[in-house]
Amino acid sequence: MKQSLKNKSCLAFFAMISSCCHAATNTTTFNVTATVAANCSISANTLAFGAYNPLSAPTDSTTDITITCTNGSGYNVGLNAGTTAGGTVTNRLMANGANTLGYGLYQNSGRTINWGDTIGTDTVSGTGNGGAQTLTVYGRIPSAQYVPPGSYSDTITITATF
Incomplete structure (x- = not known):
C-alpha cells in the first residue's frame, strides 16, 4: 500500500508540474515579395509564296507570328x-x-495597311494576356514583275517592343 500511495504521489506531482510549466512561445512574421518583369517571346513561320507567275494576278500568301507576353504588358x-x-x-x-x-x-487581309517597324506608325500593337497570341502577316507579290526564273528569298527580322 505504501508503494501505491508513493506512486500516486509521484504521479500527482508530475501532473502538477506539467500543468503549470508549459513551454513558452513567441512568434514573428516575414514578408514574401516578387517583382514580375514585363516580358515577351516571339516566333514565326516561313512565308512561302510558292510559284509566281508575272502574267497572272498578284500572288498572295500568309504566315503567323506567335507572341506570348506577360499578362497586361503592352507590346x-x-x-x-x-x-x-x-x-x-x-x-x-x-x-x-x-x-x-x-x-x-501587310497587317490586314485587304493588303492595304503596310507592316513596318516604326512604333505608332506601322507596327501592330496589343496587350499580353499570358498566353500565346497569333498575328497574321499578309504577303503579296505584285504582278507584272518580269524577272529571270529561279528561287528568290529574303529574311525579315521581327522586333517585339514591350
Missing part, C-alpha cells in the same frame, strides 16, 4: 525591311543573285 511588333539591299519596309525585295523580286507585307 508593338515590327517587321524590318529585310536583308536584300535596296529593300524598304514599304518596298521589300527578295533576291536571286543580282536579280530582285518586289513584295509587300
